[in-house]
Amino acid sequence: MTRHFLRDDDLSPSEQREVLDLAARMKQDRFSERPLEGPQSAAIFFDKTSTRTRFSFAAGVADLGGNPIIVNPGEAQLGAKESISDTAKVLSRMVSLIVWRTHTHAGLEEMAENATVPVINSLSDDFHPCQILADLQTIREQKGELQGLTAAYLGDAANNMGHSYLLGFATAGMHIRVAGPAGFHPRADIIADAEKIAAETGGSVTVLTDPAEAVAGADAVITDTWVSMGQEAEKAERIATFGAYRVTPELMAGAKGDAIFLHCLPAYREYEVAPEVIDGPQSVVWDEAENRLHAQKALMAWLLKESK
Ligand code: CP
Ligand code: NVA
Numbered sequence: 001m002t003r004h005f006l007r008d009d010d011l012s013p014s015e016q017r018e019v020l021d022l023a024a025r026m027k028q029d030r031f032s033e034r035p036l037e038g039p040q041s042a043a044i045f046f047d048k049t050s051t052r053t054r055f056s057f058a059a060g061v062a063d064l065g066g067n068p069i070i071v072n073p074g075e076a077q078l079g080a081k082e083s084i085s086d087t088a089k090v091l092s093r094m095v096s097l098i099v100w101r102t103h104t105h106a107g108l109e110e111m112a113e114n115a116t117v118p119v120i121n122s123l124s125d126d127f128h129p130c131q132i133l134a135d136l137q138t139i140r141e142q143k144g145e146l147q148g149l150t151a152a153y154l155g156d157a158a159n160n161m162g163h164s165y166l167l168g169f170a171t172a173g174m175h176i177r178v179a180g181p182a183g184f185h186p187r188a189d190i191i192a193d194a195e196k197i198a199a200e201t202g203g204s205v206t207v208l209t210d211p212a213e214a215v216a217g218a219d220a221v222i223t224d225t226w227v228s229m230g231q232e233a234e235k236a237e238r239i240a241t242f243g244a245y246r247v248t249p250e251l252m253a254g255a256k257g258d259a260i261f262l263h264c265l266p267a268y269r270e271y272e273v274a275p276e277v278i279d280g281p282q283s284v285v286w287d288e289a290e291n292r293l294h295a296q297k298a299l300m301a302w303l304l305k306e307s308k
Helices: 013-028 052-063 084-092 105-114 129-143 160-171 188-201 211-215 232-245 285-306
Strands: 041-046 067-071 097-101 119-121 150-154 175-179 204-208 220-223 260-263
Touching (some): 013 129, 013 160, 013 188, 052 097, 084 097, 084 105, 097 105, 105 119, 119 129, 119 285, 129 160, 129 260, 150 160, 150 211, 160 175, 160 188, 175 211, 188 204, 204 211, 260 285
Parallel strands (some): 041 097, 097 119, 150 220, 220 260
């Protein structure tokens, strides 16, 4: 059966652990595994801009012995001239993987339904599961074990990162707290899915409004941009709405003394995080960015193995 990775809960807790273990091994020995030797190709579509995702997938596919084919907005027939399902059928005859950063999550589901090769969500409006694998790898490097740790995510809890933290961290058996203003809490069905997972893994899910309550005693404090790609028209309004969720040294002081700070990047030091935090000793954002490479290589290798 072809395996896809569209949402964080497409990996079971034990599968997520397997991918993270493989990611750690691949980080130790970067060029050891070459499942795309041939080279086999990967189609990598971008409907939105990117730095980390673009370079980590391109470099990652090359590290695995493969050939990355990057497609920028407007360069393929997909969308304007050709359906998602026809694209999926054609590409499945030519490439070994399809990676897609897009707007509507339903488009990814349609791609996966019609593809016979693994489809990976490299960010949709609703989820960013590749980023969460890199975050988990980073937290594990810093803290040893994931099970039982508490993470606080602040700001836009209704965006792709908020949703993916709920599902991915619950899968890892962590206590995930998200805090955002009224109207920016995660989708109810995703909260329910995460709660179900947490009940099995021993984790927990808490949705809050007060940032200080979320951060209290946490092992990791996390934020994201207040203005996601596609929301640029709402910028002024959003900056006013999320002001109280800025991660400052004062807010960080409420977390554990050895708490770490994560941000998927790109970061805005004038808005969601103070420079003293993101550029300070508790920040692990550069390891987090690097781990996109290792985590995604492990994911690709694992999906190819499982789809055989
Ligand atoms: N974090 C992340 O996905 O970065 P890019 O948008 O630069 O790919
Ligand atoms: N929430 C952000 C994540 C960027 C990696 C966005 O969608 O723009």
